[in-house]
Amino acid sequence: xxxxxxxxPGAVRAAPLxxxxxxxxxxxxxxxxxxxPAQVDVxxxxxxxxxxxxxxxxxxxxxxxxxxxxxxxxxxxxxxEAIQQVAAVMQVTPAYLSSVATFYDMLRTEPKGSRYVYxxxxxxCHVRNAKHVYDAIEREAVDQQLQDVELREFECLGAxxxxxxxSVDGRxxxxxxxxxxxxxxxxxxxGREVLPGRGLPxxxxxxxxxxxxxxxxxxxxxxxxxxxxxxxADLLNVPPAEGPPPHAREPLHPLxxxxxxxxEEEEPE
Amino acid sequence: xxxxxxxxxNVDEPGLNTIEVYERLGGYQSAxxxxxxxxxxxxxxxxxxxxxxxRGGAGFSMGKKASxxxxxxxxxYLCCNADESEPGAFKDRLLMQKNPHLLVEGCIIGALAxxxxxxxxxxxxxxxxxxxxxxxxxxxxxxxxxxxxxxLGSDTTFDLVVHRGKGAYICGEETGLxxxxxxxxxxxxxxxxxxxxxxxxxGPTLINNVETLCNAPIIIEKGADWYRKLxxxxxxxxxxxxxxxxxxxxxxxxxxxxxxxxxxxxxxAGGPPEGRELKCFFPGGSSAPVLTQEHLDLPFxxxxxxxAGSMLGTASVIVVDDSQPLVxxxxxxxxxxxxxxxxxxxxxxxxxxxxVKMLERIDEGEGTPMDLDILEQVQGNIIGNCLxxxxxxxxxxxxxxxxxxxxxxxxxxxxxxxxxxxxxFEPMGAGELGAVAEAGAx
Numbered sequence: 001x002x003x004x005x006x007x008x009p010g011a012v013r014a015a016p017l018x019x020x021x022x023x024x025x026x027x028x029x030x031x032x033x034x035x036x037p038a039q040v041d042v043x044x045x046x047x048x049x050x051x052x053x054x055x056x057x058x059x060x061x062x063x064x065x066x067x068x069x070x071x072x073x074x075x076x077x078x079x080x081e082a083i084q085q086v087a088a089v090m091q092v093t094p095a096y097l098s099s100v101a102t103f104y105d106m107l108r109t110e111p112k113g114s115r116y117v118y119x120x121x122x123x124x125c126h127v128r129n130a131k132h133v134y135d136a137i138e139r140e141a142v143d144q145q146l147q148d149v150e151l152r153e154f155e156c157l158g159a160x161x162x163x164x165x166x167s168v169d170g171r172x173x174x175x176x177x178x179x180x181x182x183x184x185x186x187x188x189x190x191g192r193e194v195l196p197g198r199g200l201p202x203x204x205x206x207x208x209x210x211x212x213x214x215x216x217x218x219x220x221x222x223x224x225x226x227x228x229x230x231x232x233a234d235l236l237n238v239p240p241a242e243g244p245p246p247h248a249r250e251p252l253h254p255l256x257x258x259x260x261x262x263x264e265e266e267e268p269e
Numbered sequence: 270x271x272x273x274x275x276x277x278x279n280v281d282e283p284g285l286n287t288i289e290v291y292e293r294l295g296g297y298q299s300a301x302x303x304x305x306x307x308x309x310x311x312x313x314x315x316x317x318x319x320x321x322x323x324r325g326g327a328g329f330s331m332g333k334k335a336s337x338x339x340x341x342x343x344x345x346y347l348c349c350n351a352d353e354s355e356p357g358a359f360k361d362r363l364l365m366q367k368n369p370h371l372l373v374e375g376c377i378i379g380a381l382a383x384x385x386x387x388x389x390x391x392x393x394x395x396x397x398x399x400x401x402x403x404x405x406x407x408x409x410x411x412x413x414x415x416x417x418x419x420x421l422g423s424d425t426t427f428d429l430v431v432h433r434g435k436g437a438y439i440c441g442e443e444t445g446l447x448x449x450x451x452x453x454x455x456x457x458x459x460x461x462x463x464x465x466x467x468x469x470x471x472g473p474t475l476i477n478n479v480e481t482l483c484n485a486p487i488i489i490e491k492g493a494d495w496y497r498k499l500x501x502x503x504x505x506x507x508x509x510x511x512x513x514x515x516x517x518x519x520x521x522x523x524x525x526x527x528x529x530x531x532x533x534x535x536x537x538a539g540g541p542p543e544g545r546e547l548k549c550f551f552p553g554g555s556s557a558p559v560l561t562q563e564h565l566d567l568p569f570x571x572x573x574x575x576x577a578g579s580m581l582g583t584a585s586v587i588v589v590d591d592s593q594p595l596v597x598x599x600x601x602x603x604x605x606x607x608x609x610x611x612x613x614x615x616x617x618x619x620x621x622x623x624x625v626k627m628l629e630r631i632d633e634g635e636g637t638p639m640d641l642d643i644l645e646q647v648q649g650n651i652i653g654n655c656l657x658x659x660x661x662x663x664x665x666x667x668x669x670x671x672x673x674x675x676x677x678x679x680x681x682x683x684x685x686x687x688x689x690x691x692x693x694f695e696p697m698g699a700g701e702l703g704a705v706a707e708a709g710a711x
Binding site for chain 1: 353355357361362393394395396397398432435449451452454455470512514519520587597605608609611
């Protein structure tokens with residue numbers, strides 16, 4: 001794991017954003033005006049779904065979260081168009097809906113992809129090397145050019161027994177190792193079931209009794225520069241490490257090529 | 270040691286999530302008994318006498334909470350808090366996935382005690398499988414007449430809706446949950462007024478955790494006196510414990526409150542992996558201050574954990590073994606709370622942010638010994654100064670790590686500084702050199 005080069009975290013996200021997605025909103029649409037239902041085209045299925053949701057609650061505003069979720073399923077994200085449609089059906093202002101959409105992690109305010117992979121890297125997964133698993137998945141996603149999938153580190157998903165784990169469109173899979181990354185990514189890419197038999201809802205799923213411990217190094221190697229571990233080292237009596245540290249370089253002479261001071265400047269004619 | 274299974278007693282029964290199997294195993298008998306044979310006052314009295322304490326973290330008496338709901342004919346609400354987002358907690362997930370009807374039955378009994386006519390189960394959006402199963406269970410319960418108007422021919426009317434959140438930790442805070450349920454950003458509210466008086470839609474509202482409500486059918490079935498005999502002192506009954514982190518057998522275990530912590534971590538969960546030793550553990554989710562080896566023989570009760578300077582919280586034990594450096598762990602923890610802070614109160618919004626920055630500085634070798642003092646001071650300034658306990662939830666564990674493991678923080682800081690000093694004067698790469706040369710020429 002250590003010899004692999006770090007990858008650009010923006011690389012995965014950069015690909016799927018369609019051009020022009022972040023163009024300025026249409027200023028003639030006042031976000032504080034409730035849209036006229038006659039002016040806004042809403043897909044019939046979305047309209048019925050939002051109306052059904054509103055009927056469940058004493059106050060129609062309560063349907064905001066599920067309604068935005070339903071619109072997101074249709075549009076892939078909470079686009080201005082989606083917000084406008086929900087606002088028209090619910091008869092609330094688009095500004096109000098935007099304020100809600102920006103608060104919640106599962107509502108996308110950018111077109112990051114219509115499917116999602118959340119990799120938990122919270123405390124309980126962190127101590128089981130979840131970060132390495134995430135990095136491996138991200139690297140694979142870049143290598144295999146995974147498109148239209150929102151891949152992100154996520155806060156605790158509530159499956160610490162199967163740590164480290166990921167949620168693929170709501171299906172929890174785990175415990176994962178870095179070796180699972182290629183298969184996980186290619187299964188998502190081909191639309192196959194991800195890691196069959198290792199999802200939480202799968203029949204007969206059980207967590208292996210002996211944990212699949214990642215042999216990879218912890219984030220901070222427990223090795224003292226003077227030898228031994230930090231735990232054993234007596235900090236007040238540390239013998240000086242012998243020789244130059246492995247990654248120290250010889251100091252450069254100011255006249256060597258590659259320094260900012262060129263010989264011409266040093267010795268003017 | 271063995272588990273004491275009440276909530277999980279039939280959990281391995283295939284098809285328990287369907288109403289046929291649940292009824293065959295005696296399901297909905299408690300709801301029937303409460304609705305047809307008992308008065309609402311008697312139900313409330315049973316819950317109060319059982320000594321059942323809230324399982325969502327605060328540990329407040331459930332019966333007492335329900336008794337705060339004012340009498341009268343106004344609309345009253347029951348909210349089940351299924352927004353289980355605490356890092357380390359996954360007990361409600363198991364209950365909802367395996368035994369959703371137990372929760373529905375618990376909601377009916379809770380609503381009867383509180384006089385509520387409308388109920389909501391606020392489940393976190395990430396639990397999609399579980400929400401689907403709950404939806405199916407609620408539909409089945411309606412079909413058999415356990416929900417809706419005049420349940421089983423009694424005078425009670427109760428409607429139940431499964432409401433899916435959309436991913437925000439703060440919605441697990443009861444007033445944040447209410448705001449989210451009303452369709453707003455999930456910002457916590459100022460208390461008082463407490464939800465029992467002015468909660469959802471400004472009406473009286475009883476909010477309980479999934480596990481708390483799941484205990485209600487058992488109390489009604491067996492009686493408060495029987496239930497109170499389980500457990501120790503004021504921590505009555507059984508508790509689901511979610512054990513995770515560096516243990517050999519992570520998972521949910523149901524124990525009688527009062528067993529030693531060692532039995533949970535080493536007995537049930539198998540302890541840290543071979544060759545490793547326990548460094549510290551969070552007894553109640555990542556919000557609970559960490560405890561160390563010396564606390565392993567304490568009884569697992571609300572009181573003993575509080576006395577040791579931590580809390581039982583959601584009883585989510587996260588075990589950290591000696592291979593784990595604490596600074597990155599504290600950083601990860603602080604990052605979580607920084608991300609989830611709603612931003613309403615300054616001490617939390619700024620405190621979580623500055624804690625992350627300071628820990629990053631320490632981890633990257635730019636820390637100074639003074640930083641640890643400032644770090645400690647910042648935590649002190651957060652605790653108790655916000656509307657809700659999210660800020661405290663970061664401040665308490667970080668402060669406790671500093672308290673128990675300050676030498677390790679110092680060593681980590683020094684090691685990072687040493688590494689940094691050695692690499693600080695690395696020669697520039699070719700690209701940078703070109704840029705410098707151009708700048709010199711210009």
